[in-house]
Amino acid sequence: MKITIVMDNCVHAPTPYSFKAEHGMSILINISNKLILFDTGQSGSIIHNLSLLGVNPKDLDMIVLSHGHYDHTGGLLSILGNARKKIPVFLHKDAFLNRYSLAGEKKFHIGIPYSKKYLESLGANFVFVEEILEIVPGLFLSGTIERKTDYEKGDSNLVIEKDGKSVKDPILDDMALYAIKDNGLIALTGCAHAGIINIIRYGFKLLKTNKLYAIVGGTHLGPADPVQRENTISDLLDAKPTIVAANHCTGFSMMAKLKDSFGDSFIAAFVGTEIDFS
Numbered sequence: 685m686k687i688t689i690v691m692d693n694c695v696h697a698p699t700p701y702s703f704k705a706e707h708g709m710s711i712l713i714n715i716s717n718k719l720i721l722f723d724t725g726q727s728g729s730i731i732h733n734l735s736l737l738g739v740n741p742k743d744l745d746m747i748v749l750s751h752g753h754y755d756h757t758g759g760l761l762s763i764l765g766n767a768r769k770k771i772p773v774f775l776h777k778d779a780f781l782n783r784y785s786l787a788g789e790k791k792f793h794i795g796i797p798y799s800k801k802y803l804e805s806l807g808a809n810f811v812f813v814e815e816i817l818e819i820v821p822g823l824f825l826s827g828t829i830e831r832k833t834d835y836e837k838g839d840s841n842l843v844i845e846k847d848g849k850s851v852k853d854p855i856l857d858d859m860a861l862y863a864i865k866d867n868g869l870i871a872l873t874g875c876a877h878a879g880i881i882n883i884i885r886y887g888f889k890l891l892k893t894n895k896l897y898a899i900v901g902g903t904h905l906g907p908a909d910p911v912q913r914e915n916t917i918s919d920l921l922d923a924k925p926t927i928v929a930a931n932h933c934t935g936f937s938m939m940a941k942l943k944d945s946f947g948d949s950f951i952a953a954f955v956g957t958e959i960d961f962s
Contacts, residue, residue, distance in 0.1 A: 685715040685822065685863055687872070687900065689957040690733050691725035691759070692931045696954045701736045703955040704729040708755040709874055709902050709932040712737065715863070716821045718745040722861060723874050724759030731762050733955060741767035747808075748825060750874025750901075751858040752779035755932075757796045764806035773803075774825055776857030777812045783853055786841045791850065794842070813859070816890050824862040829878040829886045835915045836879025839907055862887045865961050868897030868926070875902040875933050879912075881919045898927035898961070900953060906935025913938060917945050929953040 691710035695703045708725035712734070721744050724730055734741065741763045749757055752775070764771070783795035800810065815827040843850040858877040863870040869887045876883055880903050888894050899920070905913055920928065929951035930942055943950045951957065 685713065685865075685870070685961040687714070687959050687961070688712045688737060689931065689953050689955055690721070690737065691723075691730050692953065692955045694931070694952075694954040696952075696956055699956055701956060703736060704732050705955055706755075707932075708758070709750075710756075710759065711872060711901065712739065713823070713861070713872070715823050718820045719743050720745060720820070720823070721747045721763065722872060723748070723750050723756040724763055726755040726758035728759060728762035730759035731766055742769060744771060746772040746774065746819065748819070748859075748861065749773065749775040749779060750860070751776070751855055751877060752781060752783065752796045753794050753875065754797050755794075756874050760796075760803060760808070761798055761806065764803065764808055767807060770807050770809050772811050773808045774811045774813055774817070774819060776828065776859055777814060778857035781844055781853070781857075784843050784845070784850065786843060786850065791843075822863055824890065826860045826862060826883070826886060826890065828856055829858060829860065829882055830889075831878060831882050832885060833879055833881050833915075835912050836882055837912070838877060838879075839904065841907070842877075860887065862891055863961070864891055864893065865897045866895075867893055868895040869893050870898045870900070870961060871896075873899065873901035873903065875904050877904055880905070880916055884923065896923040896925045898925055898929065898959075900927070900929040900959065902932035903930050903934045903938070905930075905938040906933050913941070917941065921945060925949060927951060927959065929957070929959060
């Protein structure tokens, strides 16, 4: 399995390619002779970055959406428009919930920007997943992730509307992708709203291992409170991963902390980063 970061908040410098960055996340996965896009960033800029990587959306075999936030799904419209074919899109049944982010007294819509019906008219063949599913040989979609830790409590500023009131969004649609290398778990995340440690431990349970090889993607440690940050790093250190490749919602201060904690095992997974797990 080989992965390439197609979209992130940042681009490595210097780079020979004129990649674009935005607040969003997308990973290209090449596995079992299949080309899979995990999340789509927030805009059509993903088409630009894919083109620099030599990938036409028509080449994609499937799309996986980690959860229903705009910065992971907004580029789906452009992908479908350029692919011009029916394409499987795996996601959780709760992904199309109407979602908001609170900022003081203001409330901003952060859900999927387009309707299910409109995206289907462009070629999306939605496949709703709640339990573990092997989408291609060797790559598993988690389904609903168990929440077991006492310190990964989610983001209280992310809400849904219920009975006319804003209530905390549990983001139960947050899913991860799992694979195995050297008997160790590889976990690919979108934002890890379920909690990085919950994601890892659920992967251990599903794939019957207790060894962590790699965690790649967003961690949502940027907005997390100090208790969650400290406990997450402590539990990650106990897991002894070979690779910690963080990006997107991790935040610069936490990326620096992860670098201090994991040394050469840490990768700043900006746009263009490639990791070959073969």
